Amino acid sequence: MQTDLSAALDIGGTKIAGALVDPRGRLLVRAARPTPADKDGATVMRAVAEVLGELAAAPDWVRVAAVGIGSAGPVDAATGTVSPVNIPGWRDFPLVAGVRALVGERPVVLVGDGVAMTAAEHWQGAARGHANALCMVVSTGVGGGLVLNGRLHPGPTGNAGHIGHISVDVDGDPCPCGSRGCVERIASGPNIARRALAHGWQPGPDGDTSAAGVAAAAHAGDPVALRSFERAARALAAGIAATATLVEIDIAVIGGGVAGAGEVLFRPLRAALRDYATLSFVSGLTVVPAQMGTDAGVVGAAAAAQQSRLDAFVPTP
Template sequence: MSDLVLAIDVGGTKIAAGVVDGDGSLLRGAVRATPADDAEQAWAQVRSAVDEVLAGTPSVRAVGIGCAGPVDTGRGTVSPINIGGWRDFPLRARVADLVPGVPVRLAGDGVCIALGEHWRGAGRSSQHLLGMVVSTGVGGGLVLAGRPFGGRTGNAGHVGHVVVEPDGLPCTCGGRGCVETVASGPHLVRWAREHGWQAPPGADAADLAEAARSGDAVAAAAFERGGRAVGMMIAGVAAVCDLDLVVVGGGVAKAGPLLFDPVRRALDTHAGLGYLSGLRVVPAELGGEAGLIGAAALLRP
């Protein structure tokens, strides 16, 4: 029997498909842009990426899907906040029609990122970890006792919507003051501009990081504020879930110490319980491949 798994990773900006072998190596991959508002156009991009990676590939034994949430793993449907055309979209059934006769598993993309890092990345040494992304949004997923943990509906670990500012900005989730409204790339840039950062239109978190490295005090303060919010969130999640490791990836995490230093300082302040004394926060290793490798890992024994 083939040990190959078709992996699919659906996010708000890109859709990826790949073929992953039994060792967790990505053999083939394809990427498409995500249409934001049209359900069938978004599905067409999924189908196109799948067709590309399966062309000339031997049969796959299973399919793993990670998708931006919320998801409903019981029903196999997805309602991503930033793909407006998909509400209760039957993604698992649609994919099963493309690859009939094999098991199809669906999970939130954060769970898949955590599982990918646990299998092949920075989380290999941990059985109790949070994998998260700080990018245009903030997302995450949990691996507990060495197994992916999705909770009742598949949305456990959705840490971007932990509240860190009770009177903070409205969030796309419908809440207010979520860590995503403080630490995501667009919100770092927004805050910096509001506090006097002079940058051309279209400047992003990478430009903000470069300004901070060059000595811009407002840019550095934006990262200090965002990192502190992420650290506060991590302290709470780690206390609840008894974690020993947090793996952080995504575009904002590429700022390195600008983000990680204030995260760790916040942990020193807020993670005071004795059982959290060994908690580590480390950069992710798999980059954009984490979601695909983690989606394939959903089918591991």
């Protein structure tokens, strides 16, 4: 029997998604459950087990060679534990051990959700064909991951590329992470909306005070909404330029709900990037929207599992 599939899990604060993914990135079987984020850790793990059980009931399960997990973080791939900010019942939770108990002898690979998104965009999406890339999720938080020399670079704990907690304003607002002026504190959806409201923006008749509401107002020309997105764009540009200067990426891919604002975000972002990415070896850096959409998590988790499986067959020098 050919074992050429990956089982993939995408674990977030609202949904646990799973899929069986073939070597071309196609999702053959899907399963999902709501995340019982307000419950204890064992209850959340039961939801994971239900998703895996649905996948394991499919005839193609016998072809699964490895299991990949992309989880909201922080994660610690070295210990196999997760402590997602938006799942309070999981603190240093032994997720890898729990999944291994359900999948038999198959290897299990854990990465952060930003790294999983990066793996998906590099394998099948906007970063395809680029040897050095930064991919970002800009939504309720800001996460990311790196591809270096053509390979996913998760780092020792699975969190490498977490651009959301690069400080771009040393005297900025305190961030929940403990630092100040982080990219996430300025450019995440809730913080875009917070700033707009603080500076006098008024929501429309629908009362939408989210970043999507601010984006709609910006598209209509509201100056306060536009300035809020411009400030977010400058924070993103500063973080992207710093990353590019450090590791010489040539493309930055941005997905997540805030990226759905389109040119309201990308136009000022590209303009600000010209101010920050000034050295010759980063001046050609491009920024593009992500392509993988809601499937990025499971496709990326599968890609991470595939890379890990291939690495296992590479002889150590």
